[in-house]
Amino acid sequence: MPMDWGTLVPMWFVVKEERVRARAVIVAPSREIPLSQNVAFGMMVGEMAEKSKKRIVFIASADQAHAHQKSGPYEFHRSAAKYDQFVSRAIQKNRIGSISGLTKRLVEEAKPDSLWQMAMLAGITRVVKMRGHLLSYAVPTYYGMICASFVRS
Numbered sequence: 337m338p339m340d341w342g343t344l345v346p347m348w349f350v351v352k353e354e355r356v357r358a359r360a361v362i363v364a365p366s367r368e369i370p371l372s373q374n375v376a377f378g379m380m381v382g383e384m385a386e387k388s389k390k391r392i393v394f395i396a397s398a399d400q401a402h403a404h405q406k407s408g409p410y411e412f413h414r415s416a417a418k419y420d421q422f423v424s425r426a427i428q429k430n431r432i433g434s435i436s437g438l439t440k441r442l443v444e445e446a447k448p449d450s451l452w453q454m455a456m457l458a459g460i461t462r463v464v465k466m467r468g469h470l471l472s473y474a475v476p477t478y479y480g481m482i483c484a485s486f487v488r489s
């Protein structure tokens with residue numbers, strides 16, 4: 337399966353670091369299974385990370401809502417701003433797990449790519465205690481972008 341931008345862009349940053357010798361495992365979360373199963377997978381990753389003596393980095397890469405502009409491919413829906421605001425606050429309040437409570441309707445209207453990767457991250461944070469930090473949020477075009485870090489607390 338070819339890699340998409342959500343994989344290629346973060347991998348470019350990892351590979352360009354000369355001091356980093358890393359092995360990568362690429363996981364594609366599924367929209368076809370209940371969100372809770374993506375959370376459960378994240379919990380398994382967290383358990384493996386806790387047992388490992390190596391440093392583990394998990395990158396959840398995807399754009400946020402895709403319905404911010406009428407001229408965009410998904411047209412405009414006010415739910416895009418609501419979705420992005422919810423995720424931003426969840427990160428700031430260190431409650432990334434709260435994304436499991438997003439309604440199916442809001443998700444369908446906002447058209448995010450990020451929910452399933454963040455569900456895995458939410459599972460990891462259930463096992464590995466981390467603190468979320470919202471680094472930036474922008475809507476450069478029809479989609480929202482969040483950059484955040486989660487560091488062991």
